[in-house]
Amino acid sequence: MDLQLSEEQELIVGMVRRFVRDEILPLELDLDPDADQLAPADSQRLIAKTKEMGLYGLGIPPEFGGPDVDLVTRTLLAIEMAQHRAGLYAPCYGVFGGAGLAQLFEADDAQKEKYLYPTLRGEMRGFFGLTESSGGSDPARAIQTKAVRDGDDWIINGSKIFISGADRADYGLVFARTDPEKGRNGITCFIVETSWPGFHVRRVVHTLRSAHYATELQFEDLRVPHANVLGEVNKGFAIANDRLSRQRIPYAAGCIGVAVKANELALEYAGQRETFGALLSSRQSIQWMLVDNEIDIKTATWLTLEAAAKADRGEPFRKEAAMAKLVASEAGGRVVDRSMQIFGGYGVTKDFPFERWYREMRIRRIGEGPSEVQRHVIARDLLGASLR
Template structure:
């Protein structure tokens, strides 16, 4: 594999890097250290700049009006976008466009008209509802939310957990058991409007990161049959495709934070003098910096390798799991070492390290914990099918 950047990729990356350093980071000085949104006027100004750069809604396919960014370039961009305080969970504060949930591209024309296009235009927002209080890592077995057919409608009852953005969303893609006898083939994806009677945000769930998540309940929630996304019983495959593809930018965002933390630590090690010498002269510090570099480079190669396969439409599930594992765990180690190098200052909210430390801990769980990534890879190595 040759990951030498093309001239075009180099230009794009330089533009994004400059944007983050010159537009995003200075704004953060005036925000609460845990803020995850910009003020409306700043947001509008920056969205206009991104549109000018030609990178707005970059995850939207060309045929839907997106800029047509390939998977490798998208991975490189993701690494740049997260290099600021809120970058891990709010890269560039969303001014590059969040796009619709990817599963919507599998929708009918009517569904696209009602949900996909308004989402691309930024008029509607959707959430992803897979995990439940009964579990999230094994959705094929854990999903207990039931839908029962009633004429042209389905009646949905159950609960969902860890649904980020459901409280502000207009609709969600929720995964529901429509046939309890069929295992993963009994799971169906529904598009659910959040103003449907029976839909409730039970609570905002406070977690380690700056942004809460939600717990939802559905009580006798009537959803039209036409709101089934894809095929009845085809929900699990839809979710799986989404999860595999999303692991690549998810990994790269972790890397970006690691890169920024590492840069800060290198600078600090050069200027901070202890016992008459800069920290950078101490072997203990040098080894930490080397280990940081190894974690970052290993993760980057894994993420780019997965992106390269995805771009060439080759199987990439193993590689995306490996990237997710290496990047989330590696970035966590990098930030931990950087905090050690900064000493007391690294613990304070004056620096972004403590926020990244908290948020990176979640990354080892979110989008499939490290152990599940290992299960996915082991299945490939042993050539065994997962249970139905």
């Protein structure tokens, strides 16, 4: 097993590292500490640059117009892109382009024309609507939103909670129960437009996250054409699950990127700050914090790259993706916490990125499947699918 980056990987990782250092970090000096967007002129200028670099649309598969970059390299790049204050939820403020909703890669041609391509061009925004107030860890059992067939349409009634960005979206994916007898094989995914009668964003849910809000949705006799079923009727849960697993790899990479940057800042500060007549870096208790940071970062990195390598080879990677997400989100939290401690009072000011990372990293142990659910996925793999 070769753990050395290839020449091409070194080159492209170096390009993105310099981009973050030269383009993103200077702009952040003048942005609000909670900002999740650049000024439009800066955004346009930097999008033009990432296009020139051939790296725009990194999350988009090559067959849909994205650059031909394997998942291991994309993971290395995602680690680089997160290394700034907004890096967890707005890596490089989106100037590398978004992938949109990965589930839409499963769409039929008409759906792709109407929703996927405009989203990839940045003209439309979507949301992902799975979680309900009855519980998000086990949506296969918890989903109560119902869709009932009515001629060429379906009528949806129910609600969703914690749905990111639905207040700013043009459409979204709504998972609803279409066969109450069949558990996970009775859920269908619908593409729903936010302007349709019966679709309501009921309220915005404020969380620890900066600027991005989650929302609560309500569907009242929401009429959806049958043509807007994504994939097959009663097969929606498989679509959600498959793509969620793949998304865990870049999710883990974002946590690692922030941890790398937090540790870099802590190392530099410990080498400059004197207390009781000596540098912090000369104290064993501080050294051990830095050592533990390094071990956390390396552990999370190798697990995440292994998951990406397995996915690239076409091997099953569900267990590895769960391990990567679990370890990277928990290790990332520890690294940010220790680095903040090394900075003392300055660590909790808004002059440094730690307080934002500290808040947002906490969500990472819950979003995209909490740590307990990842352990459940791993246990199921170890002990057999019969485990409930």
